Amino acid sequence: MYLYIFDSFLQQKKYSKELMKIEHRLTDLELKGRQVKLSLLKNVREVIQQAIKDGVQTIVVVGNDQTFHQALNAIAGTNLTLGYIPFEKSSPVASVLHLPLASLACEVLAQRLLKKFDLGKINDHYFLLQAQALDPRITVDFGSYKITPSGKNQTIIYNHPPLDNSIRASSEDGFLEVVIDQTPSTFEKLLKKHSLPSVFPFKKVKLSSAEPIGLQLDHQALVKTPAVAEVVNQAIKIIVGAGLI
Amino acid sequence: MFKSEESGKNQTTETIIGQSVKVEGDFVGEGDVVVEGIVIGNLKTKNNLRVGPQAKIEAKVEAENAQIAGEVSGNITVSQFLEIKASAKITGDVNAGIIAIEKGAKINGRILMGEAIKTSASATK
Numbered sequence: 001m002y003l004y005i006f007d008s009f010l011q012q013k014k015y016s017k018e019l020m021k022i023e024h025r026l027t028d029l030e031l032k033g034r035q036v037k038l039s040l041l042k043n044v045r046e047v048i049q050q051a052i053k054d055g056v057q058t059i060v061v062v063g064n065d066q067t068f069h070q071a072l073n074a075i076a077g078t079n080l081t082l083g084y085i086p087f088e089k090s091s092p093v094a095s096v097l098h099l100p101l102a103s104l105a106c107e108v109l110a111q112r113l114l115k116k117f118d119l120g121k122i123n124d125h126y127f128l129l130q131a132q133a134l135d136p137r138i139t140v141d142f143g144s145y146k147i148t149p150s151g152k153n154q155t156i157i158y159n160h161p162p163l164d165n166s167i168r169a170s171s172e173d174g175f176l177e178v179v180i181d182q183t184p185s186t187f188e189k190l191l192k193k194h195s196l197p198s199v200f201p202f203k204k205v206k207l208s209s210a211e212p213i214g215l216q217l218d219h220q221a222l223v224k225t226p227a228v229a230e231v232v233n234q235a236i237k238i239i240v241g242a243g244l245i
Numbered sequence: 246m247f248k249s250e251e252s253g254k255n256q257t258t259e260t261i262i263g264q265s266v267k268v269e270g271d272f273v274g275e276g277d278v279v280v281e282g283i284v285i286g287n288l289k290t291k292n293n294l295r296v297g298p299q300a301k302i303e304a305k306v307e308a309e310n311a312q313i314a315g316e317v318s319g320n321i322t323v324s325q326f327l328e329i330k331a332s333a334k335i336t337g338d339v340n341a342g343i344i345a346i347e348k349g350a351k352i353n354g355r356i357l358m359g360e361a362i363k364t365s366a367s368a369t370k
Contacts, residue, residue: 144272144273145271145272146270147262147267147269148267150265151265168259196263196264197261197263198262198265198266199259199260199261201260201275201276
């Protein structure tokens with residue numbers, strides 16, 4: 001059984017034509033299911049908890065990455081399948097999952113190509129792509145050793161490689177990667193010099209700092225240090241585009 | 246040993262300790278390790294180790310194969326092939342199966358070689 005969760009911003013008039021297309025396409029593809037529209041009184045977590053009780057097997061988010069992220073956190077670790085009909089043109093999640101926009105994504109739902117992904121988890125919050133520290137003064141403790149960046153750095157924990165594939169990572173290998181990349185100085189930018197980023201694969205680390213530092217998960221949620229980051233193997237099943245299989 | 250390292254997209258390297266990072270403690274890597282930063286403590290890998298010219302290591306070092314171009318203060322044990330580049334400065338004993346030393350490298354310590362040296366990392370493989 002399918003449950004379609006429609007984002008609240010889709011209630012604007014400009015989306016009504018596309019929503020109608022989606023509805024017709026889902027009917028043609030025999031993928032109709034229950035529909036819920038989000039509002040101030042209905043949040044994703046409550047909707048999904050009720051759906052689990054009602055025996056729903058597949059949750060499809062229709063909307064943006066923020067709602068997808070909330071749904072992912074609600075069903076991580078369960079046996080439910082997550083689908084996505086993205087409406088954001090620059091959606092990083094849609095790019096990673098090889099999903100076209102809006103009604104075209106219905107074809108992907110029909111193909112039902114499933115893939116299990118590892119998820120990163122920081123203080124009970126899950127992320128699919130990356131977690132970025134908003135301040136460079138963060139210490140990463142691996143247990144037997146710790147790393148302390150110096151200078152102007154950007155610390156990012158990757159579960160899935162970035163879109164430019166500049167870092168070797170995989171959301172299926174049972175590891176996360178801490179990447180510490182130095183922000184180039186003006187002089188280095190002029191010379192077009194960029195030093196090698198640091199890459200540390202891990203299963204579990206502690207993140208700490210002198211003062212609480214924010215960690216942005218998948219460009220959506222925010223958690224603060226001190227924190228424990230770990231990988232959760234094969235934590236979620238997602239319907240993906242053919243280009244990913 | 247380390248291919249396409251200049252592009253920064255080395256497919257064989259697993260851990261990279263960059264110039265802006267300091268590692269303190271007992272670092273044990275499962276795959277290849279590239280050090281361009283600072284390591285204090287112990288550094289072990291079952292595979293290949295590359296120490297860049299800007300790297301500073303104050304640690305006991307163990308690897309299967311290694312290429313050293315930076316500063317190492319500590320004993321080095323390499324079970325197979327050790328390449329010491331011209332910019333290397335090593336203070337400590339060097340144990341290796343096979344050694345190649347470039348002109349200009351500085352080594353202050355004993356050099357022991359000949360039979361394959363078993364490191365504690367490879368012994369547990």
